[in-house]
Amino acid sequence: MRTRTLLLSVLVIIALAFTACAPAPQPAAPAEQATTAPAAEDAAAPAEAPAADAAGCTDPLGCIEIAAGDPIKIAYALVTAGPNSALGEDSVRGIEIAVDDMGGELLGHPVEIVGEDTGCSPEGGQAAATKLASDPSIVAVIGTSCSSEARVGAPILSEAGLSLVSPSNTAPDLTDAAKRVPGYFRTAHNDLVQGAVAADFVYNDLGLTKAATVHDGSLYAVGLTAAFADAFKALGGEIVSEQAVNVGDTDMRPVLTTIAAAGPEMIYYPIFTAEAGFITAQAKEVQGLENTKLMAADGSFSQDFVNAAGEAALGMYLSSPDFSAFGDAYQGFLTKHEEKYGGAPLSAFHAHAYDATNMIAAAITAVAVQDGDNLSIGRQALRDALGATTDFQGLTGNITCDPNGDCADPKIAVYEVTDVNSWNPNVTSPIKVFPK
Amino acid sequence: MFSNLRRKYDFTDYILWFIGATLLVAILYGSYVTLSSGKYTTEQWLNFIVFGLAQGGIYALIALGYTMVYGILGMINFAHGEFFMFGTFGAFFVAEALAISGFLESNPLLSIIIMLAAAMSVSAMVAMLSERIAYRPLRRAPRLVPLITAIGVSYFLQYTARGFFGSGVEAFPNVPALAGSIAVGPITMQRSQIAVFAATGILLLLLWLIVSKTKIGRAIRAVAEDKDAAALMGVDVDRTISITFALGGIMAGAAGVMYGLVFRQVAFYMGFVPGLKAFTAAVLGGIGNLAGAVLGGLILGVIESVGPSLFLDGIGIPSPHQLKDGIAFTVLVLILIFRPSGILGERLSKRA
CATH class of the missing domain: 3.40.50.2300 (Response regulator)
Incomplete structure (x- = not known):
């Protein structure tokens, strides 16, 4: 009896150890994700379609309707807790300063920032992306912080019709022509x-x-x-x-x-x-x-x-x-940062997050249509507008997106x-x- | 060992032996190729061993708690790694205060003793509370019930710590007296590692004295032997079990201080992996056996440190150190195949 319990315990412990130590869900076969994707979309489509039709939306991915006085919701999926929180917190500050600079509103609607912690792990990226993908009122996502989060999180957001702009993903893999998911962009450099x-x-x-x-x-x-x-x-x-x-x-x-x-x-x-x-x-x-x-x-x-x-x-x-090498505007950003938070930026990607926010705001301004009382933003149109970003003057330089979603003006x-x-x-x- | 021969072997035994033999051959071949390639100098091998022993000393201190609780209750206390984590936080807050006041710099030895006292009392308190609240009501429950409860207690404590102390990593204050290294023969040893060896040795001696020479030690051994008979002889079983948990917590608290001094980082999730490793060490050495826990801890530490280079480097496996946990568990499986009750363990089947 004791032997059996002991053996059982050993098995439990080994199982626990491997779940803890395993290098996490591999960037597993994009092919697999591609095959499961249509199923997920099909399931979601019937629910969305009628609403979209009613509003006269012709966008293939549907539209986000924002009633008068309602906020434009932009989400972030960044690491804001745990050992790497400085990386994500730094980007959150960039986003907040960008929103302050817009006066807190866009096209007459207040801008609301919501966010999820991604933990700098594939599991965290998956959880955050799933949660954000379930909220149909989110217009676009700024994130993720770590590349491994994007490897699993970006496909989930992409399938939900969202566009995401990452301020700090740098892995070459993410904008590799064969592996990049639609709607993924980044203002961070490619490694x-x-x-x-x-x-x-x-x-x-x-x-x-x-x-x-x-x-x-x-x-x-x-x-x-x-x-x-x-x-x-x-x-x-x-x-x-x-x-x-x-x-x-x-x-x-x-x-x-x-x-x-x-x-x-x-x-x-x-x-x-x-x-x-x-x-x-x-x-x-x-x-x-x-x-x-x-x-x-x-x-x-x-x-x-x-x-x-x-x-x-x-x-x-x-x-x-x-x-x-950043433009003169960066000094102004640092002054605002000092006033708002005190001290120097925490990490490297605050300016990239600031630029990502403004890039999204510019794309929204370009595609949003006033539809009666509602503001209507086509999801595919937003993606196209982000992808067409050319010579956008940001803090980090001259932002121009290439067909694979690399938008940075990389200076290292x-x-x-x-x-x-x-x-x-x-x-x-x-x-x-x-x-x- | 030979009593095995009297028993009839079945198919499973042959499969296990085959697996064991294959692993053993792979390990020996890998070691032979590495050693004959001459890639590492003798000093480097000695360094691997010293690093392993320092890590193993910490495992050993934690493993003692597992093995004592198993010895007395026959249950695996998965929450033990969390006792260790709470102890490290206890030491951390005291160390912070001492560092700010400058006492840490002027009185390093006294400071470390204060840290030990704080960590030990915090860990012991958490251990005794867990036993009183979560385990005691299950004393007569089937064996799996406390096992699963312990996993629950582990998560409860982990997320309690997250709630109290936040989810970030805190830097443990540096003890200037323990910085730097000393040459010992052909190798240089870190002062912090020497402190770990010294403290581990002293604590083990104290624990051994308590268990073998004192009245409470006799009570612990009596309860471990037979709870009901011990109760009939006038031993307060509940109190004895409580003290056993406290002793385990004290060792875990000490391990927490060692960990803080050597690795200088504190976080709420830090108890989980060392807890698993220490449990592995306890099983490796023969769970229920105090000397086995120490031996198992040291062996595990050394295998993790030496193994990747020794077994895998020679056969050209890239980045072998990423596989150190795999190696440690392979060796555990190997030892359990040939000695199902661990290196120093009694034959558990006899007690079943």
Whole structure:
């Protein structure tokens, strides 16, 4: 009897362990999602169609009808809790300032912002997207924060007829012609650009030829380490060790020892706050890595990361959007940010979120039709208008969408952490070191 | 082992042995290829082991709570990882206060003792309350009932902590006296790791003294042997069980302080994975056996640290460290195939 209970317990524990440790629902076959999609749409269609017909809406995806005095609802799906909350909170502030700048209203309707936390995980992205997709009054979505959320969340929102503009998804995969879902756009750079700048910096500026990479199994980190490795090898560098950790790992010393055995001159680990913090803090404790350069990317470009890493972060590099290349309007944004929230922006993608909000507002203005007392916004028309965005002057530069939904004007810089007790990019720490 | 031979084997046994043998051959082959490739120096292997032992020491402290509760009640207390988490938060708030007042810097040893005291009392309190409220009413219930209840208690405690302390990660204050490293022979050891070894050793000794030399220890052993007989001999069974939970909580609280000092991050979900690992360690060592829990914890820590490089690197599996949990559980399965009751475990079938 005891043996049986014990065995049962062991099975339960192993099952629990694997649900906890599994690298989450794989970006599984887009084909699968495509086949299930029509079913979902069919089910939803009968409910929507009559209402749409009644209003004389001809949009193939239906229209959103906003009665006089009702708000225009824009949702965000960003990570606002947990270890990566700085990333999403930063974007939420960008959205709020953008709405303030509109005077809180658009086309005579108040703008209402609603939001869901996405947790920077595929499960979180799925949950948030499902919840937002069930609300027919939402016009468009700003999100997601992490690329892995978008991999599962974007198809759900897309099937619901929504358009989404991400301020911080950077994985190349998401705007890959074969994998991108209709209605998906982003104002963040594509990591093919970020990886190339990072490789250029390491090879040409630091003059290092042997690098190691670490990813955490997330879409973002896998994509960015691959982009970096490709660019670095093309320049003539060598990737001496390619390692991976799990989200939730705390003891990085063993994997760092394995890396040390390969003798790299620098380690590139574009992962998220908690795990990147552990790697940074523990790297100096591993024999052979005392003088190895450390470099992370925009996923850990925040005060929270520096807090998690502690003193060890001093002198390390972070790649991120180049704030000094942003237009003059960015200084005005920073002033408003300081007034509204106090202090410097939390992370890297506030300006991208600001631009995403304005891009959506411009698209709504372009397609909205006054239909009696109602304001009618066609979902497909909104998508088309977003996709047709050309030469839109945003804080981050000149925004023009390509057919795959990449709308950014990508400018990447590399920063050095010069002070672990304060965070104000280009003012106290981190300071831009590349391109010169 | 040989008493096995008297029994008739059935088909399942052969399948299990086949699986076991295959895994064993794969592990040995992988180790051979890695070692003969000379990719790692001796110092690096020693480093792997030291890192593993430091992590294993934390597992061991948590595993003691699992094994003591199993020994006395025959139930798996899945909420134990949450006792550990509450202890770490207890230490965290005290450490914050000490760091702000500057006491942490001027009196590091006393500060750590205060942190330990806080963490231990918080964990012990949570453990005793859980036992009193959730488990005691189920003392005579079928065995699966407390098991499922424990999972419920675990989630309850986790989300209570989320409600109290928020969902973010807090940085545990740095103890300046524990920063840096010391050369020990050919390797350099972190001061924080040495502190973990020292504290783990002292606590184990104390626990062993309590269980084997004191009156309450005798009561615990008596209740573990036979609850009803112990009650007839005048042992207060409820009180003894309560104390067992408190002792387990104390160890978990100590593990929380060690965790905070070594990894310097605190979050509401942090108890779950170490809890699973510690349970695995307890089963690995032979659940119900104190020395087994310690041995299991250390072995598990070392396997997680050494295993990926030793078993997988040589046969060219990319990013082996991502598979460390897989390796740890494979080794668990392997050990349970050949020793169903764990390394130091008694033959459970005899007690059934």
